[in-house]
Amino acid sequence: MSGFEDFLSDLFSLKTWDVIWPAILDTLVMTSVSTILMAIFGLALGTVLLVTRPGGLRPLRVFNVIFGGIIDALRSLPSMVIIILTLPLAKIIIGRSWGPGAVMIALALTCTPMFARMVESSFLEVARGKIEAAKSIGARNWEILLKVILPESLPGLIRAFTIAIIALISVTAIAGWFGGGGLGDVAVRYGYTRFLTHMLVAAVAVLIIIVEFVQVGGEAWAKHIVRKRHL
Amino acid sequence: MTEALTDTKAQPFIQIRNLNKTFAGRSGRGVAANATPQTVEVLKDINLDINQGDIFGIVGFSGAGKSTLLRCLNRLEEPDSGEIRIGDSVITSLSHNELLAFRRKLGMIFQQFNLLDSRTVARNVDFSLSVARKSKAARAARVTEILDLVGLSDRRDFYPGQLSGGQKQRVGIARALANEPIVLLSDEATSALDPQIALSVLDLLIDINAKLGLTIILVTHQLEVIKYACRHVAVLENGRIVEKGTTQDVLTNPQSDTMKVFVKVNNSMTSDTWREGEGI
Numbered sequence: 240m241s242g243f244e245d246f247l248s249d250l251f252s253l254k255t256w257d258v259i260w261p262a263i264l265d266t267l268v269m270t271s272v273s274t275i276l277m278a279i280f281g282l283a284l285g286t287v288l289l290v291t292r293p294g295g296l297r298p299l300r301v302f303n304v305i306f307g308g309i310i311d312a313l314r315s316l317p318s319m320v321i322i323i324l325t326l327p328l329a330k331i332i333i334g335r336s337w338g339p340g341a342v343m344i345a346l347a348l349t350c351t352p353m354f355a356r357m358v359e360s361s362f363l364e365v366a367r368g369k370i371e372a373a374k375s376i377g378a379r380n381w382e383i384l385l386k387v388i389l390p391e392s393l394p395g396l397i398r399a400f401t402i403a404i405i406a407l408i409s410v411t412a413i414a415g416w417f418g419g420g421g422l423g424d425v426a427v428r429y430g431y432t433r434f435l436t437h438m439l440v441a442a443v444a445v446l447i448i449i450v451e452f453v454q455v456g457g458e459a460w461a462k463h464i465v466r467k468r469h470l
Numbered sequence: 471m472t473e474a475l476t477d478t479k480a481q482p483f484i485q486i487r488n489l490n491k492t493f494a495g496r497s498g499r500g501v502a503a504n505a506t507p508q509t510v511e512v513l514k515d516i517n518l519d520i521n522q523g524d525i526f527g528i529v530g531f532s533g534a535g536k537s538t539l540l541r542c543l544n545r546l547e548e549p550d551s552g553e554i555r556i557g558d559s560v561i562t563s564l565s566h567n568e569l570l571a572f573r574r575k576l577g578m579i580f581q582q583f584n585l586l587d588s589r590t591v592a593r594n595v596d597f598s599l600s601v602a603r604k605s606k607a608a609r610a611a612r613v614t615e616i617l618d619l620v621g622l623s624d625r626r627d628f629y630p631g632q633l634s635g636g637q638k639q640r641v642g643i644a645r646a647l648a649n650e651p652i653v654l655l656s657d658e659a660t661s662a663l664d665p666q667i668a669l670s671v672l673d674l675l676i677d678i679n680a681k682l683g684l685t686i687i688l689v690t691h692q693l694e695v696i697k698y699a700c701r702h703v704a705v706l707e708n709g710r711i712v713e714k715g716t717t718q719d720v721l722t723n724p725q726s727d728t729m730k731v732f733v734k735v736n737n738s739m740t741s742d743t744w745r746e747g748e749g750i
Contacts (some may be wrong), residue, residue: 372584375544375655376598376645377573386597390588468587469631 276347285358342419401457489552527700577646
């Protein structure tokens with residue numbers, strides 16, 4: 240048999256997929272949990288950035304500069320470094336600095352600063368006039384945030400969220416180093432370390448499918464909202 | 471406040487006294503981007519009285535400060551000094567929470583309409599009512615009533631993206647009137663509309679003024695709007711009021727440079743061209 244046929248039969252062998260299936264599950268669980276954490280903290284921090292910036296709903300100049308500076312400093316660090324830095328935090332929160340749980344917290348923290356800035360910039364897309372109109376009828380700041388800025392920026396926010404999830408998936412590959420498991424881990428341990436090309440290809444193919452699924456899904460959701468609003 | 475101001479009976483409904491406002495040159499609204507980075511005096515010692523039930527025009531060239539003056543009335547712009555009084559309330563000394571409550575008594579409409587694209591026509595109007603903490607039933611009834619008043623009952627479940635400019639401004643008016651304000655502030659509300667549509671929106675405002683006795687303040691750079699709708703007018707030039715009086719007096723005997731230019735330009739076109747959609 241030729242090498243290519245060998246490769247194909249390896250690629251679709253039960254042995255390969257006995258490894259891949261649990262890895263898919265690991266990746267999905269890791270990504271989902273860190274996505275939820277990232278969404279919560281990213282929205283919260285992005286809102287703080289928006290509200291405190293000059294001309295914002297509650298301008299706090301010095302705080303905004305310092306806080307924004309910290310966010311940007313975190314964004315400039317390589318993911319690997321952030322994970323190493325945040326693992327002790329995981330130890331405090333869940334009592335372990337290794338394994339899937341610890342890695343999920345680290346992953347969320349890796350992508351949260353970026354997502355916070357994306358949330359801020361999506362919010363900034365809302366026309367100033369809409370916020371002024373809300374102010375002119377006496378809306379409170381929380382009403383402006385929840386009833387004007389959030390719904391008006393929703394399509395952009397969903398697109399930003401989609402990009403952030405995909406960034407998160409790509410970072411999960413590093414999680415393997417710290418016992419997180421997942422497809423990235425399979426690609427490194429079997430594909431790279433043991434030269435099992437079919438494992439590498441299988442892991443990568445599944446990762447691509449997941450990412451495409453997220454991208455297409457996010458885009459369709461955003462488009463649906465835009466179409467519903469006749470924009 | 472001073473004793474002299476406590477007797478409101480004999481006093482005009484809206485009083486503006488010694489109002490001043492400066493912008494930092496760099497970020498100022500309506501200030502050219504290349505202006506010197508010094509402070510710009512946008513409003514200088516403004517004194518103005520407006521009667522209840524009037525339709526009052528504030529006119530001037532762009533950058534004259536007319537929008538800023540209007541926005542001081544609901545403190546979307548904070549004046550540097552001076553006093554504004556509407557009815558019994560001294561706007562300039564309200565606390566933040568008092569200001570929010572008072573803004574519910576002031577409606578405002580805008581050149582760019584500023585509707586919420588995420589909400590239908592009915593829910594745009596309902597936004598005002600929800601901010602004012604009205605009950606669900608009262609809100610539903612008021613939405614129906616007010617959409618009927620502006621002639622949009624058949625569009626209640628449309629999104630702003632499905633409406634024409636004139637219809638959007640009617641929604642803006644409905645939103646502004648939802649909480650039964652005592653004053654309606656109009657910031658170039660007809661400037662983005664085709665002339666015939668602008669006229670129909672002005673007709674609606676005049677109609678509302680007659681029906682509800684609502685005081686309306688119109689900021690505009692279109693003399694036609696003043697002529698068509700306003701009983702009194704103030705002319706702003708570089709942040710100062712250079713002329714004020716009844717519309718007829720100001721138009722027939724203009725004193726300020728601004729008004730002379732306006733009238734001259736206006737006379738070079740017949741008012742009919744405006745109605746036919748070519749004039750502005």
